[in-house]
Amino acid sequence: MPVRTIIEPFRIKSVEPIRWTTREARERLLQAAHYNLFLLAADDVLIDLLTDSGTGAMSIYQWGAIQEGDESYAGSRSYTRFKNSVQDIFGYRHVIPTHQGRAAERILFSTMLKKGDVVPNNTHFDTTRANVEATGAEALDLVIEEGKQPGLIHPFKGNMNVAALEAAIQRVGREHIPLVMLTITNNSGGGQPVSMENARQVSELCHRHGIPLYFDACRFAENSWFIKLREPGYADKTPKQIAQEMFALGDGCTMSAKKDGMANIGGFLCTNDDHLAQQEKNLLILTEGYPTYGGLAGRDLEAIAVGLQEAVAEDYLRYRIASTAYLGNHLAEQGIPIVLPPGGHAVYLDARAFVPHIPLEQFPGVALAAELYLEGGIRSVEIGTLMFDKAAKMDLVRLAIPRRTYTQSHIDYVIEVITEVWHKREQIRGLKLTYEPPFLRHFTAQLEQV
Ligand code: F0G
Numbered sequence: 001m002p003v004r005t006i007i008e009p010f011r012i013k014s015v016e017p018i019r020w021t022t023r024e025a026r027e028r029l030l031q032a033a034h035y036n037l038f039l040l041a042a043d044d045v046l047i048d049l050l051t052d053s054g055t056g057a058m059s060i061y062q063w064g065a066i067q068e069g070d071e072s073y074a075g076s077r078s079y080t081r082f083k084n085s086v087q088d089i090f091g092y093r094h095v096i097p098t099h100q101g102r103a104a105e106r107i108l109f110s111t112m113l114k115k116g117d118v119v120p121n122n123t124h125f126d127t128t129r130a131n132v133e134a135t136g137a138e139a140l141d142l143v144i145e146e147g148k149q150p151g152l153i154h155p156f157k158g159n160m161n162v163a164a165l166e167a168a169i170q171r172v173g174r175e176h177i178p179l180v181m182l183t184i185t186n187n188s189g190g191g192q193p194v195s196m197e198n199a200r201q202v203s204e205l206c207h208r209h210g211i212p213l214y215f216d217a218c219r220f221a222e223n224s225w226f227i228k229l230r231e232p233g234y235a236d237k238t239p240k241q242i243a244q245e246m247f248a249l250g251d252g253c254t255m256s257a258k259k260d261g262m263a264n265i266g267g268f269l270c271t272n273d274d275h276l277a278q279q280e281k282n283l284l285i286l287t288e289g290y291p292t293y294g295g296l297a298g299r300d301l302e303a304i305a306v307g308l309q310e311a312v313a314e315d316y317l318r319y320r321i322a323s324t325a326y327l328g329n330h331l332a333e334q335g336i337p338i339v340l341p342p343g344g345h346a347v348y349l350d351a352r353a354f355v356p357h358i359p360l361e362q363f364p365g366v367a368l369a370a371e372l373y374l375e376g377g378i379r380s381v382e383i384g385t386l387m388f389d390k391a392a393k394m395d396l397v398r399l400a401i402p403r404r405t406y407t408q409s410h411i412d413y414v415i416e417v418i419t420e421v422w423h424k425r426e427q428i429r430g431l432k433l434t435y436e437p438p439f440l441r442h443f444t445a446q447l448e449q450v
Contacts, residue, residue, distance in 0.1 A: 034446030046377030054258035056403030069299030078298035085305035092270035094277035097294030101256025104269035150350040158186030159198040183216040184223035191343020193226035203249035212251035221311040222344030262307030346400040362430025376417030
């Protein structure tokens with residue numbers, strides 16, 4: 001009989017100790033952090049599921065490549081390696097390195113958008129929305145209806161509502177839609193994938209109207225794996241072939257290499273448009289750096305060049321998606337409300353269903369996240385009313401899994417803590433704001449219990 005257990009496809013040769021705290025200490029620390037988990041010191045967190053961004057472990061091959069980093073200001077060998085690796089998968093003509101994803105977003109949007117424009121997306125992530133809005137344009141979320149119902153199972157809940165996109169183009173007018181975006185996987189919507197068929201339909205619609213399509217590609221490898229598992233006709237293709245096919249449907253992308261680039265920092269912006277690339281490079285020089293390093297060290301470019309190829313490896317993706325599903329399925333089995341099916345990089349608790357006694361204006365997701373920290377030192381993040389205010393369609397608590405970082409027993413501990421909190425959920429109290437910054441308020445907001 002073939003062995004069915006999926007194991008971590010690596011062994012660990014360097015460890016980072018984690019630190020226990022008492023519940024009493026955590027109560028004090030949480031109050032000092034104004035109930036905002038972003039304001040905690042990471043050393044006071046036991047299991048850090050705040051984000052999968054830049055928090056993963058690098059491989060020996062990445063560390064080896066880092067030693068070969070060429071730190072030349074212009075024309076570095078590391079840039080050539082980086083560009084070749086990116087083009088191998090993404091296929092776009094211009095590859096512009098940036099220090100992380102949001103820098104790529106800012107450069108793309110400030111070259112393409114003006115006040116009054118509209119950018120449709122399946123769901124904008126927080127920095128993407130903020131960067132669109134910073135230009136005076138509107139960020140329009142058009143995910144399919146199934147994608148807004150946490151408990152509903154659908155293989156591609158990240159899909160764009162194509163009819164709604166068509167209606168938006170008619171209503172707003174093509175001249176006010178400089179680009180359409182597709183976020184793969186859809187982070188704010190539960191880490192849910194977009195199917196190739198949906199991407200093809202969106203691409204055809206955009207190109208019929210002469211609108212360029214850009215991918216927010218942070219988790220493209222995980223999206224490709226879901227297509228391989230769930231979409232007819234893709235079982236025998238490699239994740240890389242699937243990614244190549246998807247990117248060929250678009251005109252460019254923004255990318256945070258802190259996710260499926262398997263690196264601790266970095267990102268890039270791609271386009272096939274020569275004129276736009278020139279403008280983008282000029283802006284890059286102004287704030288990020290020369291176009292062959294874009295605010296990164298040569299060694300960072302090396303880590304990304306290797307990391308992108310590791311992210312599309314089948315044994316890695318099989319383990320990655322299985323380990324996220326392990327957490328999600330164990331929670332769901334106990335009736336704990338999560339976004340179903342589990343996403344690629346994270347499991348999302350449905351806070352509106354978990355703590356229905358807390359009204360939305362008292363931030364149910366933030367209150368639940370605070371309780372997970374108090375109970376077991378786990379740090380998660382709210383994706384809901386604090387993050388998006390009234391644009392929030394759901395109040396979710398995201399448990400993001402850093403890549404190649406935690407073992408199954410860490411995850412068993414997380415399951416145990418969340419189960420404890422589930423049993424005493426009625427005692428969780430809502431929160432109110434005591435300080436709120438003008439944008440991206442969730443990062444620095446301060447709250448207290450009502
Ligand atoms: N787009 C998506 C879909 C993202 O998830 C992120 C970052 C970005 C763009 C911006 O990239 O952080 O490199 O500037 N998401 C992280 C998260 C922060 O926790 O989900 P960045």
